[in-house]
Amino acid sequence: MSDAASQTGPVLSADGKPLKRSLQRALRAQKLRALALIAPLLIFILVTFIAPIADMLFRSVENQIVSDTLPRTTRALQDWDHKAGQPPSEDVFAAFTYDLVAAAERKEHTRLGTRLNYEMTGISSLFRKTGRRVDDFGETYMDQFTQVDPALERPETWMTLMAAPDWQADYAAWDAARVAANKAGRDFDQPAPLFRLKAGVAEVLPETADAYAEFARLAQTENADNPADEEPWPPVFLALYRDLIHVGPGAIGRLDDASQAILAPAHDAVETFETVDLVDLYLDADEDWQNPQVWATIQAFAPAYTPGYFLSSVDLKQTPDGVAAQPEDQRIYVMLFQRTLFMSLVIMGSCVLLGYPIAYLLSNLPMRTSNVLLILVLLPFWTSLLVRTSAWKVLLQQQGVINDVLVWMGIVADDARLVMINNQFGTIVAMTHILLPFMILPLYSVMKTIPPSYVRAAKSLGATNWTAFWRVYFPQSVPGIGAGCILVFILAIGYYITPELVGGTTGTFISNRIAYHISSSLNWGLAAALGTILLAVVLILYWLYDRIVGIDNVSLG
Amino acid sequence: MVFDRVQKSYDGETLVVKDLNLSIGRGEFLTMLGPSGSGKTTCLMMLAGFETATHGDILLDGQPINNIPPHKRGIGMVFQNYALFPHMTVAENLAFPLEVRKVGKSEREEKVNRALDMVQMGAFGGRRPAQLSGGQQQRIALARALVFEPELVLMDEPLGALDKQLREHMQFEITRLAHNLGITTVYVTHDQTEALTMSDRVAVFNDGRIQQLAPPDELYEQPQNSFVAQFIGENNTLMGTVKEITNGVALVELDDGEVIDAKPVNVSKPGDRTLVSIRPERVEINKDRLSPDAHLIHAEVLEFIYMGDIYRTRLRVAGNDEFVIKTRNAPDQRRLKPGEHIEIGWLPDDCRALDAR
Numbered sequence: 001m002s003d004a005a006s007q008t009g010p011v012l013s014a015d016g017k018p019l020k021r022s023l024q025r026a027l028r029a030q031k032l033r034a035l036a037l038i039a040p041l042l043i044f045i046l047v048t049f050i051a052p053i054a055d056m057l058f059r060s061v062e063n064q065i066v067s068d069t070l071p072r073t074t075r076a077l078q079d080w081d082h083k084a085g086q087p088p089s090e091d092v093f094a095a096f097t098y099d100l101v102a103a104a105e106r107k108e109h110t111r112l113g114t115r116l117n118y119e120m121t122g123i124s125s126l127f128r129k130t131g132r133r134v135d136d137f138g139e140t141y142m143d144q145f146t147q148v149d150p151a152l153e154r155p156e157t158w159m160t161l162m163a164a165p166d167w168q169a170d171y172a173a174w175d176a177a178r179v180a181a182n183k184a185g186r187d188f189d190q191p192a193p194l195f196r197l198k199a200g201v202a203e204v205l206p207e208t209a210d211a212y213a214e215f216a217r218l219a220q221t222e223n224a225d226n227p228a229d230e231e232p233w234p235p236v237f238l239a240l241y242r243d244l245i246h247v248g249p250g251a252i253g254r255l256d257d258a259s260q261a262i263l264a265p266a267h268d269a270v271e272t273f274e275t276v277d278l279v280d281l282y283l284d285a286d287e288d289w290q291n292p293q294v295w296a297t298i299q300a301f302a303p304a305y306t307p308g309y310f311l312s313s314v315d316l317k318q319t320p321d322g323v324a325a326q327p328e329d330q331r332i333y334v335m336l337f338q339r340t341l342f343m344s345l346v347i348m349g350s351c352v353l354l355g356y357p358i359a360y361l362l363s364n365l366p367m368r369t370s371n372v373l374l375i376l377v378l379l380p381f382w383t384s385l386l387v388r389t390s391a392w393k394v395l396l397q398q399q400g401v402i403n404d405v406l407v408w409m410g411i412v413a414d415d416a417r418l419v420m421i422n423n424q425f426g427t428i429v430a431m432t433h434i435l436l437p438f439m440i441l442p443l444y445s446v447m448k449t450i451p452p453s454y455v456r457a458a459k460s461l462g463a464t465n466w467t468a469f470w471r472v473y474f475p476q477s478v479p480g481i482g483a484g485c486i487l488v489f490i491l492a493i494g495y496y497i498t499p500e501l502v503g504g505t506t507g508t509f510i511s512n513r514i515a516y517h518i519s520s521s522l523n524w525g526l527a528a529a530l531g532t533i534l535l536a537v538v539l540i541l542y543w544l545y546d547r548i549v550g551i552d553n554v555s556l557g
Numbered sequence: 558m559v560f561d562r563v564q565k566s567y568d569g570e571t572l573v574v575k576d577l578n579l580s581i582g583r584g585e586f587l588t589m590l591g592p593s594g595s596g597k598t599t600c601l602m603m604l605a606g607f608e609t610a611t612h613g614d615i616l617l618d619g620q621p622i623n624n625i626p627p628h629k630r631g632i633g634m635v636f637q638n639y640a641l642f643p644h645m646t647v648a649e650n651l652a653f654p655l656e657v658r659k660v661g662k663s664e665r666e667e668k669v670n671r672a673l674d675m676v677q678m679g680a681f682g683g684r685r686p687a688q689l690s691g692g693q694q695q696r697i698a699l700a701r702a703l704v705f706e707p708e709l710v711l712m713d714e715p716l717g718a719l720d721k722q723l724r725e726h727m728q729f730e731i732t733r734l735a736h737n738l739g740i741t742t743v744y745v746t747h748d749q750t751e752a753l754t755m756s757d758r759v760a761v762f763n764d765g766r767i768q769q770l771a772p773p774d775e776l777y778e779q780p781q782n783s784f785v786a787q788f789i790g791e792n793n794t795l796m797g798t799v800k801e802i803t804n805g806v807a808l809v810e811l812d813d814g815e816v817i818d819a820k821p822v823n824v825s826k827p828g829d830r831t832l833v834s835i836r837p838e839r840v841e842i843n844k845d846r847l848s849p850d851a852h853l854i855h856a857e858v859l860e861f862i863y864m865g866d867i868y869r870t871r872l873r874v875a876g877n878d879e880f881v882i883k884t885r886n887a888p889d890q891r892r893l894k895p896g897e898h899i900e901i902g903w904l905p906d907d908c909r910a911l912d913a914r
Contacts, residue, residue, distance in 0.1 A: 461654035
């Protein structure tokens with residue numbers, strides 16, 4: 001190949017193809033093989049580690065439960081202004097009734113109550129109490145409608161009014177197939193066709209159609225009943241009343257003949273019905289329903305994604321009026337984060353102070369002696385973490401070994417024994433001990449690589465022992481300190497067991513609070529937000545470290 | 558600079574340095590040469606203060622320095638791996654000995670620059686040692702050992718890590734610097750070429766003792782014992798027994814019965830076993846150049862190697878298959894052929910009868 005050709009165009013390989021492409025092809029097989037080798041681990045990590053973390057991050061903002069459980073209410077509340085200080089209109093209460101009765105039937109109203117209770121104390125019991133009663137709301141209208149036409153109590157009448165004929169046919173076919181299968185002793189697991197509304201009915205009787213459809217579908221999904229056999233619950237009659245009172249006779253005329261025949265007498269009579277104030281029914285269940293704050297909370301948390309958990313994590317809260325600080329006595333997380341950072345730094349510092357001389361000694365001793373000492377350093381790893389922490393409990397408690405010795409020596413009075421456990425001191429002592437090997441090992445492996453000739457050279461150049469150490473040896477051991485500090489700090493900041501056991505109330509970490517929300521208060525969203533912040537803090541500190549010290553300056557030897 | 562009956566033991570059982578007596582003159586370039594484990598580096602470390610002598614005194618300008626810590630001795634040292642501080646720039650490395658001596662900033666900079674110029678590295682002050690090549694690092698290490706103007710500089714195999722060409726170049730530069738600055742240099746090496754080309758005097762170490770202390774030419778041409786003869790340069794040896802010694806010439810009967818002339822060095826009386834040593838380039842194959850009464854010895858050519866400037870011929874002499882001779886590549890020089898039988902001889906002065914150790 002001529003030099004001119006290779007200078008003008010891209011470099012070509014022997015077969016005339018661009019060299020880059022040939023190289024890529026040659027490397028592809030290697031890359032694929034490398035990928036195949038790490039694939040099992042990669043999949044394992046993705047499934048068991050990355051996915052849960054992603055799920056956690058998602059949970060910290062996810063809030064679909066409100067809009068999923070109360071779809072009509074959140075829609076109806078959109079126009080309501082919480083600043084007026086009034087409870088919302090009866091329309092909202094009606095929408096809430098349809099939502100709540102469905103939620104109660106699905107037994108989801110307590111979950112929603114718990115969720116909203118994080119934001120406003122008391123909502124949980126409000127939902128629970130009202131949920132028990134809500135399927136009676138509308139009973140007055142049901143009674144009056146049956147007086148006008150007893151047929152309205154019968155399921156078939158409602159089928160005529162509401163069900164799409166083709167759905168009825170589908171359902172009958174499905175039912176026949178099921179019966180046949182049962183007779184033949186075959187398994188039958190086809191799902192029943194879900195209830196479909198008749199065309200046109202939703203335009204004339206919007207609330208009724210909606211409420212009945214919800215009822216019919218729930219009867220199918222929750223109880224596996226045929227809606228055609230079930231008498232609708234009272235809120236459907238509430239909806240029917242509200243629809244009929246609003247629509248003129250002309251609207252009824254747009255329905256089919258059978259429906260007209262059923263509804264015409266009811267429509268005529270509805271004006272004369274004895275009315276019930278829906279709001280009063282709620283107030284009867286619980287006075288709090290007239291508190292606009294309750295509705296404002298529902299409104300504020302209607303969106304599917306919320307910063308609420310994160311705000312709670314930093315002692316703020318989302319109110320209908322925007323972000324506000326938590327009441328003084330409920331601020332805890334910022335203090336806990338600060339304490340976690342502070343104590344992790346103290347633990348890291350103690351580890352450096354205690355570990356550096358040991359690592360120095362180890363790296364300067366002859367191989368045989370240093371190996372024996374290294375085993376002593378690693379010895380704690382052979383003991384369970386729980387045992388080591390419990391040992392510190394035995395040592396540090398007021399009736400413990402150290403106090404006993406101090407009292408025996410007369411240094412401490414018997415009635416003034418030192419409090420060394422269940423506080424920050426206990427946590428720092430125990431965690432420094434537990435994390436010390438993580439400092440010593442990287443320090444040791446870095447120091448091992450510093451040839452003694454550097455210090456000798458420094459001394460031969462006139463440096464005293466201290467100057468030789470400080471100007472020549474120490475700077476070269478900094479990568480080890482960096483690695484040890486990162487290891488110890490990151491382990492410490494997320495530590496759980498030791499602070500839990502010896503931390504008492506003043507020595508616990510943010511991780512203990514996260515565990516509390518995961519296992520006791522079941523506020524996973526808040527736990528996820530706290531965990532996300534912790535992760536972010538670690539990443540930011542790591543980034544800062546990289547900027548200031550440089551991650552290249554970290555070495556594990 | 559005097560070593561006075563110095564002994565050193567690390568484990569209390571064996572002596573690494575046995576009874577070392579050595580004095581080094583001002584401005585002298587002395588090389589300690591020896592195989593590894595011969596105690597030469599230990600001597601250097603005792604001099605620098607990193608090891609203490611188990612017995613005996615080390616005197617500097619008449620003062621014992623045994624109890625002076627290394628940093629107060631004011632001895633420059635160049636280490637085997639240079640020991641340039643990796644976290645400092647070249648200039649900072651050079652400034653270090655001045656800084657710890659509390660030399661003012663402007664004077665410091667001036668001295669650093671002068672030292673860098675001295676080793677032709679003036680442009681490299683801002684670099685890190687890792688960014689320099691081996692030879693450049695070597696120069697910096699040298700400059701650092703010299704920048705605080707010590708009277709004595711120690712060098713511990715400083716050229717061991719360099720390739721051959723660079724090593725030869727640096728040998729020349731180090732000697733030039735040492736002579737120009739008039740500093741006393743103690744140089745440790747196991748490379749005999751280095752020792753011969755650089756030194757004023759060479760101390761050959763073996764087994765914790767100085768075997769011979771002499772200028773290079775004397776060391777090469779007049780080795781005092783068989784260790785030195787074999788350690789320095791290439792050497793042919795023949796075993797034999799002294800028959801008689803007359804007028805400073807020994808008649809040696811080799812083990813196969815042939816008789817040769819030799820210069821008695823450390824054999825004293827007839828009947829002594831001896832190792833006769835002769836340099837390959839001093840063996841003569843041309844009878845005309847020898848005196849008529851010289852003893853000749855029969856040899857068989859085994860191998861002929863053309864090496865450019867010289868011919869190297871391997872012979873079998875008195876049962877020794879490794880007898881090598883070197884002849885200059887000259888127009889009148891004969892090229893020997895394998896299988897050829899010749900007679901060889903030498904001047905009695907070139908053939909030294911040594912101890913048979």
